[in-house]
Amino acid sequence: MSILYSEKQSFRGEMGGENMKNLINKVAVVTGGGSGIGKSTAIALANEGCDLALADINEEGMKETAEEIEKIGRKVSQHKINVADKLDMQRLVDEVIESHEHVHIVVNNAGITVSGDFIEQTMEDIEWILGINLWGVIYGCKLFIPYLQKEEESHIVNICSSSGIMPTPRLSTYTTSKFAVRGLSETLRIELAQFNIGVTTVHPGVIKTNIPHASRFKDMERQKQSIEMFEKRGHPPESVANKIIKAIKNNSHRILIGPEAYIIDILKRVFPVLSDKLIAMAYKKAMS
Ligand SMILES: NC(=O)c1ccc[n+]([C@@H]2O[C@H](COP(=O)([O-])OP(=O)(O)OC[C@H]3O[C@@H](n4cnc5c(N)ncnc54)[C@H](O)[C@@H]3O)[C@@H](O)[C@H]2O)c1
Numbered sequence: 448m449s450i451l452y453s454e455k456q457s458f459r460g461e462m463g464g465e466n467m468k469n470l471i472n473k474v475a476v477v478t479g480g481g482s483g484i485g486k487s488t489a490i491a492l493a494n495e496g497c498d499l500a501l502a503d504i505n506e507e508g509m510k511e512t513a514e515e516i517e518k519i520g521r522k523v524s525q526h527k528i529n530v531a532d533k534l535d536m537q538r539l540v541d542e543v544i545e546s547h548e549h550v551h552i553v554v555n556n557a558g559i560t561v562s563g564d565f566i567e568q569t570m571e572d573i574e575w576i577l578g579i580n581l582w583g584v585i586y587g588c589k590l591f592i593p594y595l596q597k598e599e600e601s602h603i604v605n606i607c608s609s610s611g612i613m614p615t616p617r618l619s620t621y622t623t624s625k626f627a628v629r630g631l632s633e634t635l636r637i638e639l640a641q642f643n644i645g646v647t648t649v650h651p652g653v654i655k656t657n658i659p660h661a662s663r664f665k666d667m668e669r670q671k672q673s674i675e676m677f678e679k680r681g682h683p684p685e686s687v688a689n690k691i692i693k694a695i696k697n698n699s700h701r702i703l704i705g706p707e708a709y710i711i712d713i714l715k716r717v718f719p720v721l722s723d724k725l726i727a728m729a730y731k732k733a734m735s
Contacts, residue, residue, distance in 0.1 A: 481508025563665025
């Protein structure tokens with residue numbers, strides 16, 4: 448496994464910098480911090496001693512996360528923003544600096560899906576998903592990097608997906624956004640090492656969160672099935688959060704979550720054509 452896939456690869460270390468071993472008193476921004484993976488990651492970061500800036504469109508969810516962080520005894524600010532909106536994201540940066548003065552960790556997590564064949568999706572669906580899943584991550588990187596550069600050590604975590612590794616029928620635009628996030632993240636990791644900024648790409652498999660409820664489905668029966676499948680087979684979001692904490696401390700290149708993510712990764716690398724054929728067969732079966 449270690450030849451195919453190395454979680455411990457320390458690029459920042461290779462460039463002469465140190466890994467961020469101690470998270471105490473660091474300031475972390477988490478987009479989509481009001482639910483699921485973002486909520487668990489924000490709480491895990493607070494447990495490690497970080498102060499938090501939560502960013503979400505969902506004020507109620509954000510408030511719940513903030514209350515848990517306050518109980519841990521860390522400072523937390525809440526920012527109601529749409530990650531797809533450049534001006535909102537600039538306002539987020541300004542508010543975070545005003546409130547916390549520094550930023551050491553940015554977790555670009557907010558995301559949604561549109562489920563349905565590409566020909567069923569409207570232009571508005573496609574713009575919606577790319578706005579949140581891709582532009583949200585681009586803004587989060589581009590606008591925070593100048594502040595991350597000011598710190599001795601800092602880290603970006605971009606939440607991708609196993610759909611950032613393999614083609615995923617009925618999630619074509621989601622897959623497009625996640626392949627792009629992977630490309631951006633892996634490139635930034637190389638470019639930003641000189642500033643001692645680590646970058647980790649996170650590839651979760653199926654995680655039990657609100658995502659199947661929050662996403663757009665072209666077929667309501669499939670949404671019902673998807674919700675049941677996430678309930679039955681989903682891994683807890685805390686398992687993602689724990690791996691993210693380790694990844695920041697080890698400056699991991701990327702992390703996979705769940706056996707399905709490892710299987711997809713190995714299949715795609717070792718048998719790229721066969722793996723696409725297997726996916727095509729599964730798609731045909733599901734559609735018949
Ligand atoms: N759950 C999974 O199985 C899974 C698998 C792979 C990748 N992911 C990725 O994990 C990330 C988090 O998803 P989750 O599963 O925790 O979902 P979730 O629905 O539980 O949480 C997503 C959060 O993002 C927020 N959000 C949505 N649109 C926003 C916007 N425009 N601006 C600001 N905030 C917004 C929501 O309000 C919510 O709080 C996403 O990027 C998703 O693609 C999830």
